[in-house]
Amino acid sequence: MSESEQAQFDLIVVGGGSGGLAGAFRAAEHGARVALLEPSLLGGTCVNVGCVPKKAMWLAADIGAKLRMAQSLGFAVDAPPQQPCELDWPTFIVHRQRYIAGIHDSYRKRLDKAGIVVAPMRARLLDARTVECENGARMGAARILIATGGHAVKPAIPGAELGGTSDDFFQWTAAPKRVAIVGAGYIAVELAGVLQALGSQVELFARGQRLLEGFDHELTAQLADDYCQSGVRLHFGHAVAALEADGARVRVRGADGALGEAFDKVLFATGRKPNSAGLGLENAGVELDANGFVRIDELNATRVAGIDAVGDVTPDPPLTPVAIAAARRLMDRLYGGGSAKLDRNDIPTVVFAHPPIGKVGLTEDEARARWGDNLHIYRAGFRPMLYALAESPQRSLFKLVCVGQERRVVGIHLLGEAADEMLQGFAVALKRGITLDDLRDTVALHPTSAEEVVLMR
Ligand SMILES: Cc1cc2nc3c(=O)[nH]c(=O)nc-3n(C[C@H](O)[C@H](O)[C@H](O)COP(=O)(O)OP(=O)(O)OC[C@H]3O[C@@H](n4cnc5c(N)ncnc54)[C@H](O)[C@@H]3O)c2cc1C
Numbered sequence: 434m435s436e437s438e439q440a441q442f443d444l445i446v447v448g449g450g451s452g453g454l455a456g457a458f459r460a461a462e463h464g465a466r467v468a469l470l471e472p473s474l475l476g477g478t479c480v481n482v483g484c485v486p487k488k489a490m491w492l493a494a495d496i497g498a499k500l501r502m503a504q505s506l507g508f509a510v511d512a513p514p515q516q517p518c519e520l521d522w523p524t525f526i527v528h529r530q531r532y533i534a535g536i537h538d539s540y541r542k543r544l545d546k547a548g549i550v551v552a553p554m555r556a557r558l559l560d561a562r563t564v565e566c567e568n569g570a571r572m573g574a575a576r577i578l579i580a581t582g583g584h585a586v587k588p589a590i591p592g593a594e595l596g597g598t599s600d601d602f603f604q605w606t607a608a609p610k611r612v613a614i615v616g617a618g619y620i621a622v623e624l625a626g627v628l629q630a631l632g633s634q635v636e637l638f639a640r641g642q643r644l645l646e647g648f649d650h651e652l653t654a655q656l657a658d659d660y661c662q663s664g665v666r667l668h669f670g671h672a673v674a675a676l677e678a679d680g681a682r683v684r685v686r687g688a689d690g691a692l693g694e695a696f697d698k699v700l701f702a703t704g705r706k707p708n709s710a711g712l713g714l715e716n717a718g719v720e721l722d723a724n725g726f727v728r729i730d731e732l733n734a735t736r737v738a739g740i741d742a743v744g745d746v747t748p749d750p751p752l753t754p755v756a757i758a759a760a761r762r763l764m765d766r767l768y769g770g771g772s773a774k775l776d777r778n779d780i781p782t783v784v785f786a787h788p789p790i791g792k793v794g795l796t797e798d799e800a801r802a803r804w805g806d807n808l809h810i811y812r813a814g815f816r817p818m819l820y821a822l823a824e825s826p827q828r829s830l831f832k833l834v835c836v837g838q839e840r841r842v843v844g845i846h847l848l849g850e851a852a853d854e855m856l857q858g859f860a861v862a863l864k865r866g867i868t869l870d871d872l873r874d875t876v877a878l879h880p881t882s883a884e885e886v887v888l889m890r
């Protein structure tokens with residue numbers, strides 16, 4: 434597009450990640466003329482430095498763990514007993530990146546087919562109808578969708594530059610011998626599990642007293658035990674005050690002043706911030722909240738007519754399916770005559786830990802705060818068959834939170850083998866308002882872990 438050219442579109446989408454692409458495709462399906470601006474790789478965080486490469490690494494780690502179990506069950510696996518079955522990262526990364534390149538390819542084809550104009554450039558709003566590209570070209574549209582996502586943040590401590598983030602992790606080509614991970618949220622727990630299973634000695638520094646704030650505390654306590662069992666060293670109540678170089682290695686200084694041992698790598702998994710700066714949002718009058726998120730209403734509209742926002746740049750839960758669902762519903766309303774809006778209640782979520790942990794609905798504490806003692810809690814703790822066969826100590830713990838005499842299920846919490854694959858169907862059931870009797874009326878699938886959910890007493 435030449436500098437002077439000002440194209441007219443129905444919709445300009447700023448950001449080609451999960452939310453932006455979903456919005457662009459859905460709007461085009463409804464016949465809108467759409468332009469999409471994305472300066473980096475199509476697919477954004479999820480495809481390039483998030484869900485997809487993370488899940489690939491989790492699958493590799495899971496295969497490693499299963500190979501060790503297979504060995505103990507009599508399979509001739511060529512690795513010294515009790516040692517991790519070593520992964521050749523470069524070989525695996527070729528497969529990981531080939532898979533990701535396939536996603537890029539498929540997006541490119543779909544964008545072409547849908548007639549969406551793609552500009553591989555950063556965008557800036559000049560006003561509520563005009564966007565300026567990096568090369569100075571201007572585009573005009575009746576509407577603009579902000580879908581610029583977020584970025585990892587490091588704490589402002591001395592030596593922070595010596596540590597990396599999840600973005601750096603995806604550049605690694607071997608498991609570092611010793612790794613420190615700062616944080617206790619989704620990314621810290623996922624990467625700690627992956628790295629330990631792939632042969633690193635991992636130490637996790639949590640400033641609080643538990644893993645995964647917001648998940649059921651009994652399940653996270655059991656997950657912490659699983660991590661200790663697998664060799665991860667967990668340091669709770671340990672705020673990191675500084676990082677210090679020790680040759681090519683890095684030492685962690687605690688808030689108490691103590692200097693720990695040297696690590697080959699340090700990763701910060703201390704949260705993410707929205708990409709809302711430098712976007713010219715002030716030129717259009719779009720408001721940000723105190724944390725820099727674009728302020729939206731329940732329909733994802735900003736207070737400026739014609740400008741909407743979805744995904745991690747908004748205060749919505751930073752999950753890919755949330756960004757996608759919000760964008761699709763928005764476009765269905767704007768261009769397809771639809772009326773559905775994103776239901777922000779009971780969003781299921783899974784952390785790809787080892788083993789995975791997931792939840793939908795309320796934790797016991799949240800339900801107690803709402804209904805007091807009018808709760809019924811059901812638990813099933815068991816060892817999945819494969820782990821029992823292999824004499825591995827890893828157990829599963831499932832928990833149901835039910836309310837009132839009819840025992841309506843308001844929370845489902847799963848920790849254990851296959852919890853990630855199990856939760857989706859039960860999330861549908863919970864959203865439909867099922868009771869414990871509905872679960873019990875369902876004939877079990879045997880022998881599975883999932884049957885424990887319908888057999889809970
Ligand atoms: C390590 C990690 C693992 C994750 N794992 C999961 C998971 O397993 N499941 C899950 O549901 N979620 C996961 N997430 C979260 C998920 O990746 C995000 O919620 C999701 O990507 C948000 O989508 P988005 O469209 O809002 O933003 P993004 O996917 O980040 O896309 C935003 C895009 O906007 C572009 N952009 C920024 N500024 C501009 C500009 N000025 N002009 C034009 N374009 C711009 C960026 O280049 C980027 O491509 C993970 C995140 C991380 C970091």
Ligand SMILES: NC(=O)c1ccc[n+]([C@@H]2O[C@H](COP(=O)([O-])OP(=O)(O)OC[C@H]3O[C@@H](n4cnc5c(N)ncnc54)[C@H](O)[C@@H]3O)[C@@H](O)[C@H]2O)c1
Nearest residue numbers: 588616617618619620621640702703704705751783784785
């Ligand atoms: N499986 C998934 O769906 C998945 C996986 C990864 C990420 N995500 C999404 O991405 C988001 C970001 O992940 P995340 O792990 O970066 O954030 P998070 O909010 O889950 O966890 C941040 C962690 O860092 C800690 N922390 C914050 N500041 C700190 C400091 N100064 N010093 C020490 N600790 C500090 C917090 O206490 C918390 O434990 C998640 O909230 C999640 O929605 C989802």
